[in-house]
Amino acid sequence: MNTMQGLNSSMIKAQNRGLILSLIARELCSSRTDLARTSGLSKTSVTNIVGELIESGFVKEIGVMEAGTAGRNPIRLDVAETAPKMIGVVLRRNRCVGVRCDLKMNVLAQKEQRL
Numbered sequence: 001m002n003t004m005q006g007l008n009s010s011m012i013k014a015q016n017r018g019l020i021l022s023l024i025a026r027e028l029c030s031s032r033t034d035l036a037r038t039s040g041l042s043k044t045s046v047t048n049i050v051g052e053l054i055e056s057g058f059v060k061e062i063g064v065m066e067a068g069t070a071g072r073n074p075i076r077l078d079v080a081e082t083a084p085k086m087i088g089v090v091l092r093r094n095r096c097v098g099v100r101c102d103l104k105m106n107v108l109a110q111k112e113q114r115l
Contacts, residue, residue, distance in 0.1 A: 029077075032077070034074070061076070086101045095114050096112070097112045098110070
């Protein structure tokens with residue numbers, strides 16, 4: 001494998017992790033099956049990515065969903081409280097506003113300072 005293939009592979013893996021985390025955070029998908037269907041990734045890939053996200057403290061399993069069909073009931077996923085937080089800053093002529101948000105874009109704290 002040459003260096004470019006390794007870089008492309010790493011970039012694709014990071015993009016897939018970002019896609020899965022985004023789908024969970026935006027509450028567009030709540031189970032591994034939903035994630036595979038929506039993302040177009042294989043169930044195995046989704047399972048591996050979700051496992052990594054759980055191990056990293058970004059995602060948590062929050063309970064079993066009723067599937068109403070034969071087979072295992074899907075496990076509901078959500079963003080973990082231990083997931084990293086984001087900050088945003090808006091600078092205006094006369095004020096600066098900073099916010100701290102979770103990955104679901106819920107504002108956890110906000111501070112405004114007049115300039």
